[in-house]
Amino acid sequence: MARLRIGWPRQVFAQVLIAQLLITMGVLLLLTGLFLQPLRTQLDDQAEHQALAIAQTTAADPDIVRGLLSSEPDPRGPVQRQAERTRTATGALYVVVMDLRGIRWSHTDEREVGRRVSTDPSVPLHGHVILQIDRGTLGTSARAKVPLRDHANDVIGAVSVGIAYSGVQERLFGALPGLLRYAGTALAVGACAALLVARTLRKRTHGVSGRDISALLSEREAMLHAVREGVIALDEHEKVRLVNDEAARLLALADDAEGRDLDDVLPPGRSRDVIAGQVTGRDLLTVRENRVLIANRMPMQDGGSVVTLRDRTEVELLGRELDSIKGLLDALRAQDHEHANRLHTVLGYLELDMTGRARDYVAELTRARRASAAAVTERIRIPMVSALLVGKSAIASERGVALRLSDRTHLPVGLIDGRDVVTVLGNLIDNALDAVGGDRADRPVVEVEVFVENATVVIRVSDNGPGVPVDLRDSIFDEGWTTKQSPAHRGRGLGLPMVRSLAERYGGAARIAARAGGGAVFTVTFPDIVSKPPATASRSVLAGDPS
Numbered sequence: 001m002a003r004l005r006i007g008w009p010r011q012v013f014a015q016v017l018i019a020q021l022l023i024t025m026g027v028l029l030l031l032t033g034l035f036l037q038p039l040r041t042q043l044d045d046q047a048e049h050q051a052l053a054i055a056q057t058t059a060a061d062p063d064i065v066r067g068l069l070s071s072e073p074d075p076r077g078p079v080q081r082q083a084e085r086t087r088t089a090t091g092a093l094y095v096v097v098m099d100l101r102g103i104r105w106s107h108t109d110e111r112e113v114g115r116r117v118s119t120d121p122s123v124p125l126h127g128h129v130i131l132q133i134d135r136g137t138l139g140t141s142a143r144a145k146v147p148l149r150d151h152a153n154d155v156i157g158a159v160s161v162g163i164a165y166s167g168v169q170e171r172l173f174g175a176l177p178g179l180l181r182y183a184g185t186a187l188a189v190g191a192c193a194a195l196l197v198a199r200t201l202r203k204r205t206h207g208v209s210g211r212d213i214s215a216l217l218s219e220r221e222a223m224l225h226a227v228r229e230g231v232i233a234l235d236e237h238e239k240v241r242l243v244n245d246e247a248a249r250l251l252a253l254a255d256d257a258e259g260r261d262l263d264d265v266l267p268p269g270r271s272r273d274v275i276a277g278q279v280t281g282r283d284l285l286t287v288r289e290n291r292v293l294i295a296n297r298m299p300m301q302d303g304g305s306v307v308t309l310r311d312r313t314e315v316e317l318l319g320r321e322l323d324s325i326k327g328l329l330d331a332l333r334a335q336d337h338e339h340a341n342r343l344h345t346v347l348g349y350l351e352l353d354m355t356g357r358a359r360d361y362v363a364e365l366t367r368a369r370r371a372s373a374a375a376v377t378e379r380i381r382i383p384m385v386s387a388l389l390v391g392k393s394a395i396a397s398e399r400g401v402a403l404r405l406s407d408r409t410h411l412p413v414g415l416i417d418g419r420d421v422v423t424v425l426g427n428l429i430d431n432a433l434d435a436v437g438g439d440r441a442d443r444p445v446v447e448v449e450v451f452v453e454n455a456t457v458v459i460r461v462s463d464n465g466p467g468v469p470v471d472l473r474d475s476i477f478d479e480g481w482t483t484k485q486s487p488a489h490r491g492r493g494l495g496l497p498m499v500r501s502l503a504e505r506y507g508g509a510a511r512i513a514a515r516a517g518g519g520a521v522f523t524v525t526f527p528d529i530v531s532k533p534p535a536t537a538s539r540s541v542l543a544g545d546p547s
Contacts, residue, residue: 021191047142047163048131054090055144055161058083064097065150068157073103075110082106093141093162097148100125100157117160121145124158229310230293236303238262238276250309252289270478270497271295275307285312287497289505380411380450382418385425389448392429396446401436403429406449411457420502421457421526425450427495428461428522435465435520456508457526464519473512499524 058064067078074080079097083106087095097105102121107113123130124145131144141162148157230247234240243257257265266272271286273279274295284295294310349358376393380386389405396403411421429446436444442464449460468476477500499522500510508525515521 025187044133044142048133048144051092051142051144051161051163052129052131052146054086054092054095055146055159058086058095058097058161059146059148059159061086064159065148065156068097068099068105068148069150073099073105073114075113077105077113079105080107080110080113084108093164094160096160098158098160100155105157121158121160124160125155127155229308231306231308232275233306234262234275234304240265241304247309250288250291250293250311277305287501289501292498376405379405379409381413382411382421384418384422385411385450388422388426392426392433396433399433399437399444401433401444401446404445404447406447406460408451409449410452411450412452420506421450421459424499424502424524424526425459425461427499428459428524431495431522432461432463432465432520436463455527459524459526460521462515462519462521464515464517467514467518467520468512476512477510 061082063082064079067082071077071079083095083097086092087108094108096107096117098117098121099105102116102125104113104115104117119134124147127147129144129146133142141164143160143162145158145160147155148159150156227244228246230250231242231244232240232247232251233242239261240257240259243253247253248255248257251266251271253265262272262276266275270279271288271293274284274286275297277297277299280297282296284297286293286295292312294312295307297305297307299305346358346362349355376389377386380389389403393403425448429448432446436446444464446461446463449458449462451458477496496510503510503524503526506526508527510522510524513521513523
């Protein structure tokens with residue numbers, strides 16, 4: 001038969017209830033002990049002073065003094081009779097009168113009259129008073145001993161009075177029921193409060209055990225720091241409660257971000273507004289440093305909130321590449337028709353037996369294409385940047401836009417990170433091509449200027465489009481601001497904020513101004529991105545003019 005084992009409960013609320021009950025009982029017992037000890041001392045003190053008052057009254061009785069001086073110790077003598085009357089009247093345990101030799105002249109037991117006292121009488125016989133709790137022939141008592149003086153104030157004996165100690169204990173035990181009632185009431189109130197706290201805690205902890213809570217906390221920490229999605233938790237005062245590793249990486253937060261105000265952790269801007277809940281909605285886009293993030297904010301019952309962050313940088317870059325590829329495919333499709341026409345022309349020359357004309361026609365087309373690509377690569381020595389410009393030139397040609405390189409354009413080798421230059425330049429050219437697209441009376445032109453000045457790369461893209469109104473120039477770099485319809489695969493309003501973020505990452509800036517003759521000029525600077533001084537260029541280039 002299995003034995004019933006009673007152990008410590010596993011549920012947190014039960015542990016708290018038992019602990020609080022034990023603490024309450026312990027505190028009550030401690031308080032009861034602390035109360036009883038002073039009470040006992042007080043009662044002992046009262047008994048001693050009562051004995052002292054009886055002893056002093058007896059010592060001041062002239063009949064006692066006269067009997068001590070004029071008679072002998074006698075159980076039926078005047079001293080015994082007067083002392084017994086005093087004892088009976090006061091309820092004392094005993095009233096003993098002794099002479100200078102320590103011989104009793106009175107006692108509760110008449111047989112003790114004439115015998116020497118059991119304790120040392122020297123102190124009261126020398127004129128001093130004694131107050132004490134002591135055990136004598138009649139048991140434990142609160143006793144007082146005072147000197148007995150004659151009319152000349154000479155000590156002729158002593159008076160010893162005892163109050164039964166059992167009387168003090170009875171008074172002490174008599175106070176216990178009331179004290180225990182108060183203690184029981186306090187214990188009941190404490191038990192009710194403990195039960196209320198335990199029930200509340202049970203609701204909060206869902207009845208799980210302390211070990212389970214510890215395991216859940218450990219699992220939560222491991223999960224939060226293992227997931228590849230950023231999580232940041234705020235309290236009702238916008239103070240950071242929790243930041244996992246991914247959120248710290250995506251938001252570029254310091255290691256001591258937890259416990260600090262959100263304003264101290266993130267600079268003013270859309271990212272901070274989205275996390276703080278000042279911008280509402282689902283799947284909100286924001287740019288932090290050079291990363292495109294999707295944020296979702298979930299409020300909590302205590303007034304705080306939890307914000308999740310997903311890195312969409314690669315998706316955004318892939319979307320832009322998809323746009324570029326789509327444009328390139330459109331350009332190739334148009335050029336396919338153009339090449340078909342040219343092949344028909346060559347075929348016509350050949351059928352007319354004009355082989356020389358056909359050869360000259362093909363050579364002219366080949367030289368034009370090679371000259372355009374060579375002009376770009378001669379000015380732009382960074383392969384990925386020159387490849388970008390050649391591809392954008394084909395797209396611009398298909399759209400009927402002249403993509404030009406300025407006379408000052410020259411980008412030497414030695415860039416620390418050419419990918420950021422490609423990202424900025426691609427965004428600016430795409431925006432410029434969109435700005436000059438559509439039906440226009442004059443010829444649309446986009447001019448690109450890239451050069452190095454004092455170890456700073458300067459990128460300037462201008463167009464002769466409608467331009468940007470003055471009142472919108474401060475908003476055009478804000479996240480989400482756009483005048484174009486978003487494609488299905490990605491959002492709009494992220495290109496220019498990313499451009500500004502990349503520039504500021506290197507300590508540079510992104511600006512917009514009006515172009516002479518109409519249009520807009522975007523200028524982006526990248527300080528200290530060149531590892532060695534550049535060479536100078538002198539020849540102007542025209543790239544990407546439509547054929």
